[in-house]
Amino acid sequence: MKNKEDNSFLAFRRFLFWIFVASFFIFTPVIVLHSLGYKFDKKHKIFVKTGAVFIKTTPAKTVIYWKGERLKNLSPCILRDILPGEYKLRIEKKNFYPYSLILKIKPSEVKTVEVTLLPKIKGFDKADVECNVYKFFYTRHFFREKILLFTSCGLYTLSPDFCSIHHIGRWSLGAAVLSSIVGLRENNQTIIFWSHNAAWRITKTTKSRSEILPELIYKTNEKINDIFFALEGRYIIVWDGLNIIALDSRFPQAKFNLYQLKSVNAMVFYSSGSDTLYIKDKISSNHYSLFETKLSRLIYGREKN
Amino acid sequence: MEEKKIKRVLEIIPAFFSWLVIITFVVSFAFWPRGAVILLMVYLIYWTLRLFYMSILLVIAHLRMRRKRDWDWEKIIRSLKSSLQWDEVMHAVLYPVYREPASLIVESLQALAGVNYPKNKIMVILAGEERERGVEEKLGRIKNKFKDIFFDIIITIHPKDLEGEIPAKGANSTYAAKKLVEYLREKKIALEKVVVSCFDADTRPHQNYFANLTYHFLTYPKRYQASFQPIPVYSNNIYKVPALARIIEMGSTFWQLVESMRYEKFVTFSSHAISLKTLVEVDFWPVDLISDDSLIFWKCFLKFRGDYRTLALDVPVYMDIAAGKNLWETLKIQYLQKRRWAQGVENFVFLGINFWKDKELPLSLKISKLYQLLDNNVNWATWAIVISIISPFIITAGNLTMKDSLVLFNLSYINNIISHALVFVIVLSILISWEFLPLRPLHLSRLIYISFILQWLLIPLVSALLGSLPALDAQTRLMLGRNVSFYYTPKGRYKEGKREKVDLTL
Structure with a gap:
């Protein structure tokens, strides 16, 4: 009787033991590879290395738009399995100005985004530009009116009602230069802007570009x-x-x-x-x-x- | 000479692997942080699965004990049909004592006198040490109090400084057992009908202990190739000791419960029982080693060519939690006691040497048993240090040096999930430990139970400080060839820093 009881319990224990061993050998590589950012791309049938984004906001429970799509989760939240590249992130909450930025995601890295939203000032709209704005110029060319923004992230054009915004491109101009700009002229092909002792030119193009290289034309x-x-x-x-x-x-x-x-x-x-x-x-x-x-x-x- | 070299290698191996585990984490974090994070992740997953596995065994063991503990074992053994009848079996309860207060021994004998078993089938051996002043008088007074209750009470005084012996419990027990054999031969009582229970001075058996022990002795076909192990429950003074000491001792009980489920690996520990015939055959407990309670099992294992096992009894024995006058003293006593328990790593050396000499035992058996001992000891010395100290260090330091790393981010996330999952293990521990609580003394408020729940939050600290660290200490001393004397755990009840007086009347 004792032996029978022992044997059946031994069988049960062995079964349990091997379940745990199998769990270890199955789940551990999956967890480790997933932690390293590897994801199986079903379409191309290869493993790709992904990154992640950790979004933390003040206040919390903000609505998050990722690549223009609204996410189910509110902040704080973690977005995983993101393929490397540039993505647009937008954070919104009632009674606060929205916040947008472009994120560059690298493989096996987690990008932490910590954002403090600005409470809305009654009657005031805020331009949807999160970079540091140094100068702006209101221009009228033929019948088109627009605002040109000189920011730390590059040049933006903004419609007068703030409804549309276009990022022309980034530049490497420093804060000192951008702060010193005092004037701007624009024609069909060119924008010229100047400080007290230098002038630059940007040639307009219909192609979008990641970087603008202002040409120094006069000193x-x-x-x-x-x-x-x-x-x-x-x-x-x-x-x-x-x-x-x-x-x-x-x-x-x-x-x-x-x-x-x-x-x-x-x-x-x-x-x-x-x-x-x-x-x-x-x-x-x-x-x-x-x-x-x-x-x-x-x-x-x-x-x- | 060769045996000496092999012995030295075996002494180094456990500490070598323990330190290797710890140093691997630290060094790999310094030179390859990502690798250290991955290694830690694997280690955490391994231990989480292992803890869940052990939790299942713990629950089964606990339910089994709860179910069978209070059966009418006396009735069961009376109706047993066996080659040996229950009333032919004599029980010899051996109490090796050294500097324990008389009050403590009296309480243990009072508990013995209260068991559900005919007292005329129980003889008591009070084994004193010559090096304790006044021991003969002390034991004589105790004998006078209980002489009419049991079959007999024998007093032995173990001479000091015998050749080939170290001053340890095993030497005293062996001397007393040999005197017992002489006594039994005089009384013409067959040794094969005597079961020896080797207790600590503070051990109080469950009232069904002897009936249950007799049952297993009679029903196990190879009764002379088995030891009998009750589950030690440290609850005699549980309301009087600090929380740190309570949970570490409860952890020991849990470990024994888990091990009792793995019967092919179950080894005797602390208070245990064995047939006197077997004891004589293996030449009693070791007199020159510290961990006599486990070594006796291995001696028997070798004697019977591996065909020897430890049977788990269905009843517990109750013992004291080692404590001092205050928290600091309690911590010190607990640390030294756990280090003494961890000196059981010498079993690895003992077994290794004997396996090396024995050319007939199957190699697979030798490897599996050596691996069992090595695995137990290395895990004991490392798991809490890695989880409680190294893991938080890597996560914290990693957040400073590689904060954007996805693998570190996920490690923190996994660590969080595991911590939440382990809440289940803590809840289980609380529920099972509750079963072992004796009745609350009336003068204590019910609010004390809050501390019995909150105490489990100390697990990370206690398991490292009083679990892994003493084990690592013991293994390292063995590796460095530093001899450590047997630590006699002081036993005594304290109230407000003063030793309690106990009513000695029956």
Whole structure:
């Protein structure tokens, strides 16, 4: 009787033991590989290395949009099995301004996103740009109005009602440069922006790009007061201190003085419609007057010479 | 010479593997953190599955004991048909004592006098040590109190400094057992009809202990090739000791319950019983080694060529939790006691040497038994250190140095899941430990039960401090060849720092 009881219990124990052994050898590799980020891609029938995102917000229980799709989970939450790449994340909560960002996910890495949402100020809308905004310019080109934002993440264009936003691209301009920008001009092909002693140009393109490389077209020890497009963009006119300088759009290094002002209190304005350059300048010690000329005459006259 | 070398190698092996486990984690984290994290993950999964497996065995063992403990075993053995009749069996209860207060021994004998078994079938041997001053007088007074209750009470005084012996319990027990043999021969009582229960001074058997023991002795076909092991429950003074000591001793009970389910690996521990005939055949307990309680099993195992087992009794014996006057002293006593228990690692050396000498035992048996001992000892010395100390260290340090690593992130996540899953094990421990609680003394408030529940939160600390660390200490000392003397655990009841007085009247 004792032996029978022993034997049947031994059989049960052995069965239990081997169940646990099998569980160990089956589950351990699965858990370890999953922890390392490996996921079986059923479509391509290969193992791919994934990453993860840990989203933590203040306040908690925010709605999360991942790749434009609303997720079931509220924050804080962990998103697993994410293939490496760039993804758009948006976090929303009632009475708070939404927060968006682009995340770059690397294999076997967990990206921690800690976000503090800004409570909404009554009556105010916030631009859906999470980068540090240094400057903005309201531009009107033909009948199109838009806002150009100079941010730490690059250049954005924003519709005046904040409804649409477009990220033109990232750049490597530093905070010091971005903070110093004082003016902007735009035409069909180009955006020019300048600080007190340098000017850059970005050529517009219909293709989207990840990085913008602003071209430094002008540098001075004086002070840039204004810049104009002239002669349908063929020339760029720079009012630099006491000088009015023309730059050839195609070869900005080729520059020449158009006019030397007599006073630092002079004023210059160019009307591209009539191709007229207006200058207020000193004519005697305390006397200023307004002058006008056709820019083309100045430039082509100069060229002839 | 060769035997000496083999002995030395065997002494090094357990500590070598224990330290290897610990150092592997630490070193791999320093040089390959990701690898350490993966290793830790595998280790945690292994231990979680192992704990769940052991929990199932614990529940089964507990239910079995609960079901059978209170049967009318006396009635069962009276109706047994066996080659040996129950009333032919004599029980000899051996109490090796050394510096235990008389009050403690009296309480143990009072409990013995209260068992459901004819007392004229029980003889008591009070085995004192010559090195204890006044022991003869002390034991004489105790004998006078109980002389008319049992078949007889024999007092033996083990001489000190006998050649080839170390001052340890095994030497005393062996001396007393030899005196018992002489006594029985004089009384013309056949040795094969005597079962010796070797108790500690504080051991109080369950009232069905002898009936249950007799049952197993009579019904097991190879009664002279078996030891009989009751489950030790440390509850005599459970309301008087700190929580740290309570849970570590309860852990010992749980371990014995689990081991009782793995009967092919079950080894005698602490209070146990064995036929006197078998004891004589194997030349009694070892007199020159510390862990006499487990070594006697291995001596028998070798004697009977592996055809020897330990049978789990269905009843417990109740013992004291080793404690001191205050928390610090209790911690010290507990640590030293656990280190002494862990000195059972010498069984590995003993077995290894004997296996090496024995060319006839099957190699598979030798390997399996050596592996069993090595596995037990290495796990004992490492599991709590890895889980309670190294694991949190790796997770914390990893969060500082490799915070973006997905595998570390998932390790924290898995650790969290395992901790939640192990709540089940803690709840189980609380429920089972509740069964072993004696009646609450009236002067204690019911609020004490809150501490009995909350105490299990100390598991991570206690298991490392009083579980793995003493085991690692004992193994390391063996590896370094440092001899450790037998630690006599002081037994005594304390109340407000003073030893309690016990009513000695019956």
